[in-house]
Structures are given as structure tokens and as C-alpha cells.
Amino acid sequence: MITSKKIVLIGHFGVGKTSLIRRFVENTFSEDYKVTIGVHISKKTIEISDNKTSVSLVIWDLEGQDDIKKTRTSYLLGTHGFIYVFDLSRPETFKNLKSELSFLSENYKNIPVKVVGNKVDLVNKAYLTQHTGTFKPLVEFFVSAKTGSRVESLFSKLARELF
Amino acid sequence: MLDNYKKKYHKHNFQYILIDDYGNVIESDDTLFFIKRHCKIQNIHPFFEILENLNIIKNECFEFSCIHIEFKTNTFITDITIYSEKSNENLIVIEDLTKHYNNYQLTAQTRNESIINSQVLELKNEYLLEKEAFKNNFIANFSHQLRNPITASIIFSELLIDSDLSSDQKNYINIIKSANRDLKNRIEDVLDLSKIESGKLILVDKVFSLEELLNELIEAYKHLITKKNLEFNYILDPKLPEYLNGDSYRLKQIVGNLLDNAIKFTKKGSINLSVSLNYERANKANIQIAVSDTGIGIHPENHELIFVRFKKFPSVIENNNGIGLGLSIVRYLVLKMNGNINVESEVNGGSKFTCNISFKLTRYNKSLKNKLVEDLKGNLASKQSILLVENAELIQLSVLKIIANEGGFYLNIITNGNDVVPHIINHNVDLILLSNTIEGFSAMDITTSIRNLSKEYRKTPIVVISSEVFKEDLKRFKQAGANAILPKPFDKKSLLEKIYKYVK
Numbered sequence: 001m002i003t004s005k006k007i008v009l010i011g012h013f014g015v016g017k018t019s020l021i022r023r024f025v026e027n028t029f030s031e032d033y034k035v036t037i038g039v040h041i042s043k044k045t046i047e048i049s050d051n052k053t054s055v056s057l058v059i060w061d062l063e064g065q066d067d068i069k070k071t072r073t074s075y076l077l078g079t080h081g082f083i084y085v086f087d088l089s090r091p092e093t094f095k096n097l098k099s100e101l102s103f104l105s106e107n108y109k110n111i112p113v114k115v116v117g118n119k120v121d122l123v124n125k126a127y128l129t130q131h132t133g134t135f136k137p138l139v140e141f142f143v144s145a146k147t148g149s150r151v152e153s154l155f156s157k158l159a160r161e162l163f
Numbered sequence: 164m165l166d167n168y169k170k171k172y173h174k175h176n177f178q179y180i181l182i183d184d185y186g187n188v189i190e191s192d193d194t195l196f197f198i199k200r201h202c203k204i205q206n207i208h209p210f211f212e213i214l215e216n217l218n219i220i221k222n223e224c225f226e227f228s229c230i231h232i233e234f235k236t237n238t239f240i241t242d243i244t245i246y247s248e249k250s251n252e253n254l255i256v257i258e259d260l261t262k263h264y265n266n267y268q269l270t271a272q273t274r275n276e277s278i279i280n281s282q283v284l285e286l287k288n289e290y291l292l293e294k295e296a297f298k299n300n301f302i303a304n305f306s307h308q309l310r311n312p313i314t315a316s317i318i319f320s321e322l323l324i325d326s327d328l329s330s331d332q333k334n335y336i337n338i339i340k341s342a343n344r345d346l347k348n349r350i351e352d353v354l355d356l357s358k359i360e361s362g363k364l365i366l367v368d369k370v371f372s373l374e375e376l377l378n379e380l381i382e383a384y385k386h387l388i389t390k391k392n393l394e395f396n397y398i399l400d401p402k403l404p405e406y407l408n409g410d411s412y413r414l415k416q417i418v419g420n421l422l423d424n425a426i427k428f429t430k431k432g433s434i435n436l437s438v439s440l441n442y443e444r445a446n447k448a449n450i451q452i453a454v455s456d457t458g459i460g461i462h463p464e465n466h467e468l469i470f471v472r473f474k475k476f477p478s479v480i481e482n483n484n485g486i487g488l489g490l491s492i493v494r495y496l497v498l499k500m501n502g503n504i505n506v507e508s509e510v511n512g513g514s515k516f517t518c519n520i521s522f523k524l525t526r527y528n529k530s531l532k533n534k535l536v537e538d539l540k541g542n543l544a545s546k547q548s549i550l551l552v553e554n555a556e557l558i559q560l561s562v563l564k565i566i567a568n569e570g571g572f573y574l575n576i577i578t579n580g581n582d583v584v585p586h587i588i589n590h591n592v593d594l595i596l597l598s599n600t601i602e603g604f605s606a607m608d609i610t611t612s613i614r615n616l617s618k619e620y621r622k623t624p625i626v627v628i629s630s631e632v633f634k635e636d637l638k639r640f641k642q643a644g645a646n647a648i649l650p651k652p653f654d655k656k657s658l659l660e661k662i663y664k665y666v667k
Contacts, residue, residue, distance in 0.1 A: 004212050014279045033279075035272040037264055038229020038240065043209040058209045063229070064275070074227050078213055092282050 002045060004056040005162045006078055007155075010071060011085035012093040013064025016118040019145035020085060021061050024155050029146050036063050039075055048160050055159050068100045081158050082113040088142065089122040091131075097138060114158050116141045120149060176259040180204065183251045186214050195259055196234040204255070208232050211255075214245070223247055229264055232257070240264040295360065302357035306350050307630035310651035311600075313350065315557035317343045321655045322564055341387075347652055348423070351416075352488040359495055366499060370525045371411035373403055373450075377438060380415060384422050388434050391426060400439035404448050408523035413496050418452055420489040421516050425456035428514070432457025447521045455515035461508040469506065470494045493518075547572050547666040548591050552609065553598035553628065554578040558651075562596065565655050572662070580604025584612055587620050593666050596649075599629045599640070607643040614644035624665035628653070 009017040018036050022028055025044045040061040047054050060079075065071055082104060086094040097115070104113055117135065121144040128135070128142065140157075143150040181190040182204050191198040198204075204211045210230055225245045232239045240261045246254040320339045328336065358364035381397055388395040418436070425434045434456045441449040461469060469490050493516075497504045502520035549572050551562050559576050566572045575590070577583055580601050586592070595613070599606035606627050614621050627645045629636070637648050649661050 004215065006212070013275045033276065035268060035275050037268045037271055038231060039227075040231045041209045043212075058212050063271075072228070074225065077225070078215075090279070090282055090286070 002054050002056045003163070004058055005080040005159065006058045006060060007081045007083060007158065007162075008060045008062060008076060008079045009083045009085055010062050010068060011064060012066055012087070012090075014090075015064065015085045015087040015093050016145045017064065017083075017085045018061050020083075020116070020118060020143065020151060020154075021059050023145045023148055023151045025059070027148070029148075031146075036061055038063055044155075046156060046159055048156070048163055053163065055163055057155065057159060067096075068103055076108065079108065079111055080162050082108070082111060083154070083158065084113055084115045085118050086116070087119050088117040088128075089119050094131075094134060097134060101138060112158065112161050114141060114154060115139045116143055116154060118143055118145060120144045121147050178257040178259075180255040180257070182214075182253050182255060184253065186211065189252070195239060195257060196237065208234065210243070229260075299357040299361045302353055306354040306357070307600075307651075309346075309350055310630045311555045311557050313343060313347055314652035314654075315561045317347070317652055317654050318561040318565060318658075322568060325568075348419075349488075350652075352492055355416075355492050356488055359492070364495075364499070366410040366413060368408060368523075369411065370406055370408050371414075372405060373407050374399075374405050376411055376415055377418075380418055380422070381436070384419075384426075384434075384436075387426060388422075391429075393426070393429055393431070394433035395436075396433055397436040398438070400437075402440045403438060403450070404440070404443070404524055406525045407448060407450075408525045409500070413500070414520070417493050417496050417518060417520075418454070420493045421452070421454035421518075424489055424516075425454055425458065425514070427458075429456040429458035432513070441519060443524065446524050448524050449519055449521045451517060451519050453515060453517045455513060457513040460510045460512045460514055461506065462510050463508075466506050466508065470504075547593040549574050549594045549596060549662065549666075550583070550586060550590075550592045551576045551596045551598075552578075552580070552583055552601060553596070554601050555598065558598065558628070562658065565658055566662075569659060572666075580609050583609050584616065587613060587616065587623060592623050594662060595623055595625045596662075597625055597627050597645070599627055606645075607639060610640070610643040610645050626661045626665060 009021065011017055013035065014033060018034070018040065019029060021040075021042055022030070025042045042059045042061065043056060044059070045054050045056045060075060062071060062075055084101065084104070086097065088094075094117070101113065101115065104111075115138050117139050120142040141150055141154045143154055145151060175194055178195040179192045180188060180198060182188055186204045188198050188200055188202055188204055190200070198207060205214065210227075210232060213227075224247070226242070227244075228242045230241050230243050232241055232243075238261075239257075239259045240263075242258045242260055244256045244258075246256070248254055316339070320336050320343060324333060324336045324340070355364065377399055385395055418438075422434065422436065435454070437451075437453045437455075439451050439453075441451050443449075470493075471491060494504050497518050497520060500520045502518055504516065504518045506514060506516050508514035549566065551559065551574060553559050553562070553576065563574055563576070566574045575586065575592075577586055578601070580603065583595070583597075587595075597606050597609060601609075606629070610625055610627070613623065613625065624646045625644065626647045626649050627640045628649045628651060629640065630651045640648055646665055647661055649657060
């Protein structure tokens with residue numbers, strides 16, 4: 001029997017949560033921005049290469065919020081892992097990174113959180129260096145839903161940690 | 164009866180599903196979509212996998228709003244409620260609110276797009292401002308870097324011209340002097356541009372002699388214009404007030420730039436300068452400055468373009484190697500002085516630039532007249548000791564040569580800021596020439612530490628040799644206790660004026 005794990009993607013609106021999921025699940029990308037309302041749920045089964053077992057990821061794509069506290073708690077019931085996504089090209093989406101992550105760790109203890117800077121294709125190295133103070137050591141992944149860069153590794157790593 | 168109406172008007176947007184504790188479908192009314200009996204509800208849609216994680220407590224209900232349920236080719240946006248009724252019976256109620264949520268989606272789309280766009284615009288704006296600031300700083304710093312070599316070049320060509328040279332050699336030196344002057348003017352133009360763009364160009368309000376200013380200009384340009392075999396005519400209105408209150412440096416720059424421009428574009432004929440009084444009213448004098456030439460002229464469609472910075476059109480490019488800043492600065496300055504400027508010109512028919520500017524009137528005051536170096540010289544009783552604090556070799560050498568040629572002074576040079584105070588205490592110093600570009604030291608800090616010494620040392624006059632030319636920089640030097648500022652690039656005359664003014 002394949003084990004199911006619920007993963008919830010949260011973060012501000014327009015940071016690319018839906019695009020990340022679409023890249024991971026369907027390997028597609030669209031430049032068009034369509035606002036997510038409520039929640040979209042997708043599923044993908046992946047093999048964890050370390051122990052040759054499969055895990056089914058039930059991925060909840062939540063409507064973006066400018067404040068994580070506004071998220072409906074019912075959406076977060078039974079969550080096994082969080083992916084907190086922000087947009088590297090819009091500082092507004094990561095200016096409260098620390099406090100948002102504190103809120104998660106206080107209210108959802110022992111649930112792993114992967115912090116992800118999306119749209120890495122839009123920024124350069126100098127920009128990342130400039131914001132090192134904000135990103136380090138919280139941000140584990142700089143990804144691009146557009147190019148697919150590190151999207152697969154993000155989900156695989158979280159899946160391995162959940163298993 | 165009511166049941167009939169309820170049947171008639173009942174909205175068919177609810178689906179009721181009964182499942183057991185393991186998620187097997189017991190019953191469904193299939194209003195929205197068909198569900199096979201006895202299948203696992205989790206297989207219908209991944210949303211229902213949540214049931215495995217909910218420790219359903221009997222008589223509890225869980226509500227989920229705005230859940231997207233894809234079923235075959237249909238997508239429903241629903242509110243789902245899960246009721247745990249009794250042992251092995253759980254009710255799922257799905258309410259289809261697709262229409263309602265789609266309307267909300269449209270509103271959210273507009274709102275989010277507008278927020279994101281404004282954030283992106285703000286970022287772009289910040290980026291442009293940063294870029295602009297970087298450019299202005301770069302221009303200012305770069306211009307400052309050029310000041311030491313230009314100063315040396317100006318001073319040594321002045322010193323050379325006074326030495327024993329053949330007439331050919333004197334001609335060559337005059338060419339070097341003229342090139343230095345052009346170079347200096349262009350650097351000033353570029354620096355002015357950075358001041359204009361950073362909003363740091365501030366006009367000073369000071370009494371000046373209009374007569375002296377115009378005579379100086381006429382003397383300087385007479386030579387340049389006649390050297391080009393052009394005729395120079397100038398008319399100064401006898402009604403012009405002798406003294407005015409305003410920014411004499413900028414007025415000189417306006418007239419100078421207009422004359423420079425006329426020289427550049429005139430190959431034969433004449434250049435005319437006319438300065439007249441338009442009117443005197445409410446303690447103000449409105450002055451008209453007109454510069455005309457018999458040069459190549461400007462096509463009417465380019466009359467506005469000539470005032471645009473860095474804008475050059477073919478006839479201009481052929482005739483000069485300027486950078487296209489002079490006239491844009493002139494217009495900026497005239498407008499900043501609440502004046503106006505216009506141009507009349509025709510191709511091959513010459514050009515005429517006319518500016519009208521108002522200045523505050525002031526009463527004649529004899530003490531305002533600048534004393535000449537020769538007058539100041541007479542005051543010196545004995546040989547004076549000057550301390551130069553500077554680590555740029557070109558400037559050291561330039562000052563050394565001027566002072567050696569002038570005679571009457573001892574010069575000591577210090578290159579390390581730490582040595583200044585001990586030197587003042589241990590030697591007799593009559594004047595300090597303090598550079599503000601000594602590596603690792605701030606001229607302001609050095610000035611402050613000198614002013615904090617005991618009475619006998621702290622009064623030593625300090626002239627800061629500065630490449631910082633923004634008004635606030637000059638103000639800071641003065642506040643720190645400097646007596647005067649000598650801006651780079653400087654020439655022999657301006658250095659000696661400062662020296663004679665401040666030595667005892």
C-alpha cells in the first residue's frame with residue numbers, strides 16, 4: 001500500500017505556488033497569472049530512491065494570503081509538511097518571512113517546513129547576495145517554476161523527510 | 164402544499180453522500196456527479212484523503228469552504244461539510260457554489276493584479292532611483308578624480324608661460340592653457356549636470372559687481388574671439404546697476420556658455436554681446452543678456468532640441484566636439500533664476516540667444532570690492548610659514564612651484580593626517596593648506612582637532628583644498644572651523660589670493 005502525505009503550499013498571492021505544483025505534477029508552465037481562490041488539490045506519487053518505496057503526495061494549493069494568520073485552519077488539518085513559497089523578485093512577499101515562519105513553528109509543531117524562493121530566473125546572484133541576511137539560514141531552496149530548476153528536488157526532499 | 168413549492172424551487176446544488184468509517188460509499192444522491200457504490204470515496208478525489216487524517220469524533224462536523232473538485236471533465240467549486248452521525252455512518256454534504264466563487268475569483272484577480280502591479284512599479288521606481296543616484300555619484304566622483312591633474316596642468320602652464328620661452332613655445336603653452344580651460348569647463352558642466360539631477364544645485368544670494376563681472380568676461384572672451392579672427396562687439400547699457408544681489412558665478416556661467424557656443428559655431432563674421440536693463444521694479448532689476456553670432460545657425464525644428472542635454476544633430480556634430488551640455492545647463496540656470504531664454508536663428512543666418520533675468524537690487528558698498536593679490540601682498544612683514552597637508556604629488560608640486568616662484572614663504576608638506584597637530588605644536592605655522600583627499604583622514608576631523616588645541620595654536624588659519632563642491636560639503640567644512648575653501652581645480656591666482664588673505 002502506498003502511503004499518502006498531505007503537503008500544503010502557503011505564501012503570499014502571486015508568488016507562484018500553483019505554478020510550482022503544475023511544474024511538479026504536470027511538468028507544464030504558463031506565464032498567465034490566475035488567482036487561486038480556496039484550495040486546489042493535486043496528487044502525485046513519487047519514488048523515494050533511498051529506500052525504493054513510493055509515497056503519494058496530496059498537494060494542497062492554498063489561496064495566497066498577505067498574512068499567514070488569515071489562512072483557514074480547516075485547510076491545514078492533517079498536514080504532514082509545509083512548503084512556504086515567496087517571490088524572490090518581490091521583497092514584499094518575504095519581508096515578514098521570520099515572523100510567518102515563527103507562527104508556523106509555534107502552531108504546527110514538528111511539521112517540517114521547506115522555505116522556497118521562487119522565480120530565481122528573474123534575479124541575479126548579486127541580488128541574492130544582497131538579501132543574504134534575510135534568506136540565510138531560513139531559505140533552503142531557490143527554485144524556478146518557469147525553468148523547472150530545483151522543483152523536483154524540493155518535493156523529493158520533503159517527501160524523504162516525511163517518510 | 165409547502166412540499167410542492169419546495170420541490171419546485173429547491174436548488175439542485177447539493178449532493179449528499181453516506182460513507183462508512185473506512186470511507187466506503189454506502190449511498191449517494193448523485194445530484195452533482197455519479198459515485199459508484201461501495202467504492203472508496205478517497206478514489207473519487209484526493210480531497211477526501213483528508214478523512215484518513217481526521218480523527219472523526221461522533222456528532223462532530225468539519226466544514227471546508229471553496230474546495231475545487233474535478234470530476235471527469237467538470238470542475239465544481241464547493242463547500243464541503245462532513246458530519247459524523249452515528250457508528251459507521253458519516254454524511255458528506257457537497258454544496259456546489261461554482262458560480263458564486265467564480266464571481267469572487269474575478270474580484271480577487273483584479274485586486275491581486277493591481278497590488279502586484281503597484282509593487283512591481285514601486286520596485287522599478289526604486290531601481291531607477293538607485294540607478295540615477297549611482298550615475299550621479301559616479302559622475303561626481305569621476306569629475307573629482309580629474310581635478311588634481313587639471314589643477315597641475317593649469318598651474319604648470321601658467322608657470323611655464325612666465326619663464327624664458329621662444330614665441331613658438333609661448334604659442335604652444337597658450338594652446339595647452341586653452342585646452343585646459345575647455346577641459347575644466349566640460350568637467351564643470353558634467354558636475355553641474357550631476358548636481359542638477361540630484362537636486363543639489365543651489366543658487367547663492369550674494370552681492371556682486373555686475374560691472375566687474377562683465378568686464379572680466381569681456382576681457383577673457385575678447386582674446387578668444389579675436390584669436391579666431393572674429394569681430395567682438397559688446398554693448399553695455401549705461402543704465403545697468405553696478406551692484407546686484409544674486410549668484411554671480413552662475414550668471415558668469417550663463418554668459419560664458421552662450422559666448423562659448425557662439426565661438427564654436429562661427430567661422431567668420433562677428434560675435435555680439437549686449438547687456439541691458441529691461442526695467443527696475445519692486446527693488447529688482449530685470450537684465451537682458453543677448454549673445455548673437457554670424458555662425459551656421461540652427462534649423463527652426465531644432466530650436467528646442469539644442470536645449471536638450473547630450474542632444475546633437477548633424478550640423479552640430481560636424482562643427483564641434485562638445486558634449487552637448489552647455490545650453491541645457493544655461494536654460495536650467497536661467498529658469499532656476501526665474502528668468503526666460505529664447506533663440507532666434509536660421510540656417511547659415513546666425514543665431515541670437517536672449518535671456519531675461521531678475522536680480523535683487525543692492526546699495527553700493529565699497530568693502531565689497533575684492534582686493535587684488537598685489538594689494539594683499541603689501542601686508543606681509545616677514546617670511547610666512549605655510550603647511551601643506553596633501554598626499555597627491557601633482558598638487559604638492561604645483562603648490563611648491565607657485566610658492567617658490569612667489570617668494571616670501573616657507574613651505575612644509577605633510578602627507579599623513581596624524582602628523583598635522585604635532586607639527587603645529589612644534590613649529591611655527593602661519594597658514595594651513597589642508598587637502599580633503601588625504602588617504603585615511605578626513606579634513607573635517609583634522610580641522611576640528613586643530614580648533615580644539617590650546618589658544619595659541621587653534622587660531623591658525625585653515626584653507627581647505629577641496630574637490631567637494633556641493634554646497635552642503637562646503638558648509639560642513641566651514642562649520643568644522645575652516646576659514647576658506649579653495650575648490651579644485653584652482654589656478655595660481657586663486658591660490659595666492661587665499662594665501663595672502665589669511666597669512667598674518
